[in-house]
Amino acid sequence: MDLFEYQGKQYFASFGIPVSAGDVAHTVDESIAIAERIGYPVVVKAQVQVGGRGKAGGIKLANNKDEVRTHASNIIGMDIKGHKVKRVWIERASDIAEEYYASFTLDRAAKQHLLMLSAQGGVDIEEVAAKDPTAIVKLHINPIVGLSESVAKKAAVDARIPTKAQDGVASILVKLYGCFVKGDCDLAEINPLILKPTGEVHALDAKVSLDGNAAFRHPEWEAFAATQELDDREKLARDKGLQYIGLDGSVGIIANGAGLAMSTLDVVNQVGGKAANFLDIGGGANAELMTAALEVINFDTKVRSIFINIFGGITRGDEVAKGIVEAMRRVSLRAPIVIRLDGTNADEGRRILAEAGIAADKLITKSTMLEAARSAVAIANGKAV
Ligand code: GDP
Numbered sequence: 001m002d003l004f005e006y007q008g009k010q011y012f013a014s015f016g017i018p019v020s021a022g023d024v025a026h027t028v029d030e031s032i033a034i035a036e037r038i039g040y041p042v043v044v045k046a047q048v049q050v051g052g053r054g055k056a057g058g059i060k061l062a063n064n065k066d067e068v069r070t071h072a073s074n075i076i077g078m079d080i081k082g083h084k085v086k087r088v089w090i091e092r093a094s095d096i097a098e099e100y101y102a103s104f105t106l107d108r109a110a111k112q113h114l115l116m117l118s119a120q121g122g123v124d125i126e127e128v129a130a131k132d133p134t135a136i137v138k139l140h141i142n143p144i145v146g147l148s149e150s151v152a153k154k155a156a157v158d159a160r161i162p163t164k165a166q167d168g169v170a171s172i173l174v175k176l177y178g179c180f181v182k183g184d185c186d187l188a189e190i191n192p193l194i195l196k197p198t199g200e201v202h203a204l205d206a207k208v209s210l211d212g213n214a215a216f217r218h219p220e221w222e223a224f225a226a227t228q229e230l231d232d233r234e235k236l237a238r239d240k241g242l243q244y245i246g247l248d249g250s251v252g253i254i255a256n257g258a259g260l261a262m263s264t265l266d267v268v269n270q271v272g273g274k275a276a277n278f279l280d281i282g283g284g285a286n287a288e289l290m291t292a293a294l295e296v297i298n299f300d301t302k303v304r305s306i307f308i309n310i311f312g313g314i315t316r317g318d319e320v321a322k323g324i325v326e327a328m329r330r331v332s333l334r335a336p337i338v339i340r341l342d343g344t345n346a347d348e349g350r351r352i353l354a355e356a357g358i359a360a361d362k363l364i365t366k367s368t369m370l371e372a373a374r375s376a377v378a379i380a381n382g383k384a385v
Pocket residue numbers: 043050051052053054055059092093094095096099122123191192204205206
């Protein structure tokens with residue numbers, strides 16, 4: 001679960017990491033009330049789960065009530081890279097002497113935690129990595145040993161953080177690591193981590209992703225979960241109890257099993273297409289489930305073809321075929337289906353589909369995953385089947 005900046009900052013604060021005083025607002029009036037309470041100047045910050053808010057005009061400094069009104073009314077409702085701004089975070093503006101970068105993630109290959117630290121913060125870390133990889137210090141941390149203040153300080157020295165900021169940075173790194181481990185994060189990132197002219201070090205932004213597998217020991221996460229924003233397709237899928245993730249492409253995907261669904265996305269990608277979604281219908285594939293799956297995919301206006309990829313194990317091919325035939329009676333699809341059906345009772349399934357009297361341009365059967373992917377992508381790209 002990805003947190004909004006304001007939630008990430010609240011989470012940071014609960015682990016002792018210094019953040020600016022602030023509060024979250026849903027309206028212009030609330031924004032003004034918060035600014036009046038914390039004192040000027042303030043920063044009005046769009047709360048959307050996407051980077052580069054500053055460049056998109058979603059972060060503005062306000063010196064008085066009128067400026068808060070102007071900026072808050074511009075930013076609330078703004079669209080940033082497809083994310084609609086519903087809330088703003090109003091915080092006391094900070095004077096910035098320098099901007100750094102710090103993050104903790106899990107390095108699965110190394111089976112250790114990974115600290116990344118750079119004296120060049122405030123910009124995309126990918127940009128820094130591309131321009132000057134030596135500007136980023138990467139340090140593995142053995143989770144059993146943990147991170148001491150002295151090791152953190154050495155990392156700050158290695159990252160060429162100036163002497164006056166090294167202790168402050170080291171202290172925040174130890175706290176951020178505590179947040180990452182005890183707070184069960186997949187990612188805890190501060191960009192920028194700032195040095196103020198007064199010498200204090202302070203988190204100016206927060207990017208936190210929580211490990212959903214640890215939710216059972218964090219009842220406090222429920223408040224975060226309540227604000228998660230699903231797109232309309234995902235809402236519909238959730239209401240129907242489907243394992244669905246919305247993506248940006250034009251090939252709708254239905255597969256049984258998460259592994260096969262992921263491979264299907266890969267194969268579609270490999271032959272030059274883009275998936276519109278991930279959808280795992282799991283073991284059962286009756287008419288109810290297939291109808292629900294096709295309804296959700298049909299709701300997505302970007303979808304140009306639907307690739308159904310089924311490998312029958314427990315799922316039986318004849319059941320799947322009956323489900324598809326019945327679902328096609330119930331749902332009037334805007335895009336054709338390309339199906340690859342294999343495994344248990346696949347022959348029977350293909351016979352049912354062939355005898356159902358569905359127009360040849362509405363349902364195309366292919367015998368391999370690759371052929372089916374090629375066909376679905378060709379249709380999605382407006383080419384012949
Ligand atoms: P992002 O663009 O979505 O990563 O949003 P950030 O929270 O990282 O803010 C982007 C940039 O806005 C920062 O790198 C700062 O340069 C600037 N900024 C944000 N808050 C303040 C502030 O309190 N004072 C000043 N002077 N600049 C700020």
